[in-house]
Amino acid sequence: MRKLSTALGLPQHRFASIHVVGTNGKSSVTRMIAALLEAHGTSAGACVSPHSERWSERVLLRGEEISPEDFEEAVERAVEGAETVSRALEQGEEVTQFEVATAAAFVAFAATGVEVAVVEAGLGGKLDATNTIPSRVTVLTSIGLDHTEWLGETELEIAAEKLAVLRDQTTLVVGRLSPEVMELAESTAAERGARLVVAPDDPGEDVVVRAAGPFQRRNFALACAAAEAFLGRLDPEALAKVGATLTIPGRLERLPGEPPTILDAAHNPDGAAALAEALPEAAEGRPVVAVLAVLAEKDARAMVAALAPAISCLICTQLPADGPIRQGHLDVSARRRSLSADELVAAARSAAHGAGVEPEAVEDLDAALTRGRERALELGGVLLVTGSHYVLAPARSALRL
Numbered sequence: 001m002r003k004l005s006t007a008l009g010l011p012q013h014r015f016a017s018i019h020v021v022g023t024n025g026k027s028s029v030t031r032m033i034a035a036l037l038e039a040h041g042t043s044a045g046a047c048v049s050p051h052s053e054r055w056s057e058r059v060l061l062r063g064e065e066i067s068p069e070d071f072e073e074a075v076e077r078a079v080e081g082a083e084t085v086s087r088a089l090e091q092g093e094e095v096t097q098f099e100v101a102t103a104a105a106f107v108a109f110a111a112t113g114v115e116v117a118v119v120e121a122g123l124g125g126k127l128d129a130t131n132t133i134p135s136r137v138t139v140l141t142s143i144g145l146d147h148t149e150w151l152g153e154t155e156l157e158i159a160a161e162k163l164a165v166l167r168d169q170t171t172l173v174v175g176r177l178s179p180e181v182m183e184l185a186e187s188t189a190a191e192r193g194a195r196l197v198v199a200p201d202d203p204g205e206d207v208v209v210r211a212a213g214p215f216q217r218r219n220f221a222l223a224c225a226a227a228e229a230f231l232g233r234l235d236p237e238a239l240a241k242v243g244a245t246l247t248i249p250g251r252l253e254r255l256p257g258e259p260p261t262i263l264d265a266a267h268n269p270d271g272a273a274a275l276a277e278a279l280p281e282a283a284e285g286r287p288v289v290a291v292l293a294v295l296a297e298k299d300a301r302a303m304v305a306a307l308a309p310a311i312s313c314l315i316c317t318q319l320p321a322d323g324p325i326r327q328g329h330l331d332v333s334a335r336r337r338s339l340s341a342d343e344l345v346a347a348a349r350s351a352a353h354g355a356g357v358e359p360e361a362v363e364d365l366d367a368a369l370t371r372g373r374e375r376a377l378e379l380g381g382v383l384l385v386t387g388s389h390y391v392l393a394p395a396r397s398a399l400r401l
Contacts, residue, residue: 001103003088011103011110012109015114015117017118017136018033019135019137024271025219027049027248032223033139036223040234047120049098050389050390059104059105061108070111074105074111077104082103121162125163135165136167137171142176143155168193173222197225199226203217216252252282259383260383261399262382264384267298279310283381283382289313289375289381289382290307290311290315291369291383292348293339293344298339301347308351309355318338318344320394338388344359
């Protein structure tokens, strides 16, 4: 990635940057920080991942998805640089898909003249392609056990990988952390001469946060702390306007129609727990019928254990083999697959039974969504589709027909 950036003229040095790392909440916090900066008159870009339907969704300019023309131009430049760099690498090595996508975002930010880019890390931090930005503020959203095959088996190991992006003499803003991880954050900040800011759990009783769920209030409080660390101060009116108007795709996202349908990208146990916390309010007390699809690398049993107390019915399905599941953060798509519906039922059974929920397997995703709609209508309830980022786009397509 450093070689690619150099070949492209170091575009990431033509704007200021804020780096967002963590297990959960990164995309929401990234979007929120960028919106807060814009509300304060600072032109901002945001780099988020993964995308739902289009690669261009990963690049936001002044609050909007980049235009197809600007995205095409940025990708073409990044690909040209990648081809040059790959030819000089050792045999068997090449610039990865995620590195090209990240470089294209940096090229786009530089070309369109944003003052600051808020950059979400793809996976981990230390070795992530985004770790080439000279960030002035680093945000650690949360730490949980996810991607353990790459990042470590304990929360401390995972936190160390993510905190490795912190630059000397900058600012580290942290959200809700365990005492052990907070201690590591404090020591890392001290070692690097960085100021440590601990965000509150809530932005304040008088602040309305349109993005649904208690977890989004925590995310917004963290985003406010990060924006304030960058800007120096926040204008209460601008803060209130952003809180009251900003929505986050794929996070308690509601689709119109009957039954009411909620899409949420929760894809690990902590994410499922945050979703379960939010469901009683989001579903307005109605029964929740969940359609669940999970990648094989995830802890499906723990996800169901967290989610089961908040749902009435569980339909286990799987992601299409030729779908966006193959567009991962790293070029390891051959190792990424969806759990089959039967595998997911087997993993979920004990956890679901403990909450009085009987899981059923429906292999085809479209058929599972149809079954979920039927059950939600029978129960006078709400349909929930969750378990993976990669279930959102096919669910939107199928449920809007």
